[in-house]
Amino acid sequence: MTGKLAEIALRTHAEEAVANHQVRHSVQVAPITVAALITPKWLTRHLDVPDTATHVILPGYCEAAIDDPVHAEQPEMTWRKRLAEIANLPPENILCGPNDCRDLDAWLGGKVRSVELHEHSIEIIAEINHAPRLSVEEVVRVAAALRDDGADRIDVGCDPSRQCLQIGDYVKALVDEGHRVSIDTFDSRETVAAVTAGASLVLSVNASNRDAATQWGCEVVAIPDTPDDLESLDTTVNFLGEHDVAMRLDPILEPIGFGFGASLLRYAETRRRYPEHAMMMGIGNLTELTDVDSAGVNLMLLALCQEFGVGSVLTTQVINWARSSIKECDIARRLVHHSIEEGVPPKRLSDQLVTLRDPKLRPYSAEALEALASGIRDNNYRILAQDGVVHLISAGVHLTGDEPFGMMSELLSMPQSKNVDVSHAFYLGFELAKAKIAAQLGKQYEQDQALQWGYLTVEEKRHRIPRQSRHRRD
Known part of the structure; x- marks a missing residue:
């Protein structure tokens, strides 16, 4: 017996558990969202036990009240006995299982199931801001550290205040070290030099430079001319498509105070308009521009990306409270991938992002x-x-x-x-x-x-x- 929220997880883990213990089973999904809200009294109106069942396993949270009397004047009649009458089973066969269905196998006598968080489906693009202000050697060193933390691609952020004539040297040095590289500039000369040196992605393209993008021979990130103008994004997408330019779409995430909520809706709308196109989200506008530790923000944004089908995120870690954003995104993308693939909340999967407090306390009475x-x-x-x-x-x-x-x-x-x-x-x-x-x-x-x-x-x-x-x- 479970609620709607845990149905997928329970069916998966029940199948594994009962196979290990050579029993047959069925699952009843009660008309309630959260299994923790199920009470023995509530169950007397909703329990439906197959005739072939020999035992009933209730959510573990029922344990606190299962042996309470139904009426104070009849202390011998407990909720367990009342449920046993409904199920036509002995009272001892009405059982309260674990609070978490992932522990079902262990509750039945097996081993605690470990969760492997190896899988993920979101690319992390780590930006090195104002890279030309650093030496080539410094950029290579920073990129190596970013890759160790989980970055899949290094984004060379150019300096808008001055053109870098040596940008190709930076890109080539990174490519020689085995990095996939993107270039972040609207300067066409910098873009051409970077692409020639091996950059495979250009951030970003709109009406100002889409004509030139047809000559670069690489993937680009298409953005609106202004963040709230999705029609201009449509125009750029159509133009790039007509010229066979590979692209991913970024409707632009706005900071809190500048239309953050509306920008999230634009991601959902862009996914609706272009269900087959790759998408990217630049998440630094939240982590860098909000006075809050970045781990929780990164997890929430990665969860939105996983649900919207946004396959890559661009982030940086300049300000101190976001100094470990790459590592946080790497952990977060694994959590949200597992959560959505398995149909379970990202809870009790990993405590790596629980930093300020602990997952559970063990106080003495x-x-x-x-x-x-x-x-x-x-x-x-x-x-x-x-x-x-x-x-x-x-x-x-x-x-x-x-x-x-x-x-x-x-x-x-x-x-x-x-x-x-x-x-x-x-x-x-x-x-x-x-x-x-x-x-x-x-x-x-x-x-x-x-x-x-x-x-x-x-x-x-x-x-x-x-x-x-x-x-x-x-």
Whole structure:
């Protein structure tokens, strides 16, 4: 039993799971979108069990109420029993499965299914802004780093303020290093030199230069004369088509405050008008011109591209908050490809883009925390962080707070602190600082381990206290 949103995913994973366990199955899709909203009471009006079924597996979220009484005056009649009567099955055969259908095989006793995010269908074009202001060697070095982060093509961004007579040298150097190259200029002399040197894509073409584009012999990006003028894009597309010029279409993404929403509608309209044409979206107008960390913005834009059939994105990473946009786009394009191909939300697939906070916290209950604090008999220090509070625990010590300096000051004033030497104090200060960050952001803190920042995580070497300190933290 599931809701409409999870139908595709459940059918796929159920087929795999039951094949591993040699059982037959059927799937009932309830008239509700989200399976998590299904309750046992609601199911009494919607459960439809085939006569051949021996067990019913409900969404895991039903677990919280399945054994509640239907009526307070009849505590023996639970929702499980009521559903069993409807299904004509023993109550013990009415089961609550996993919350996530991807865990069905593991719930049945198999292994947790891993998701491979190797596939993608969007090309990443990484622009090097004002490339002629750099040396050829610098451009080659930057391009190599961009390729390592996931770029499929290097876009040589020319300088609008002055013509570069050596642009062919830049392009040739990149081509010699195995890069696919595009040239970003409206200057025809720069375009010809770049194409001659090996550039295979020109950004961009409209009424101002489409006549010249017929002589370049390469693919071009067709754009409107002004962003809100799709009719001018139609004219350029028709002209290029009549002259057999390969093209991809870019209706131009506008920044927030300058018609962002309307520009998204133009992408949808362009796809409707030209269902067979390749398309491109320049996404830097959002990531570079919005005061927000770029990872989430990149994911949303890549999702739109995947749904609209936009096969390439052009981006850059100039401003600091977008300095890792290429890597983010590479992760995002794999997530959205899998999501749309499999018909599942991009959730619990990868935590690489979950950077500020963590996917899930594992806090201790108040009772467990108190038992830990009261049960410790040694002088080693345990550090925990949850619910915005840092805990420092040892034999006879349970300090709480959110300020490492204050906590260390309080610790050093206690008789138990005689075991804290200089190296130990440095260690505790370092770990308390990490714990404070975790508590402040709502991250999971694990002592002696690096905080998890998704794809930005840098694992830490384990720094043990020198052996001569009797009370080191092992």
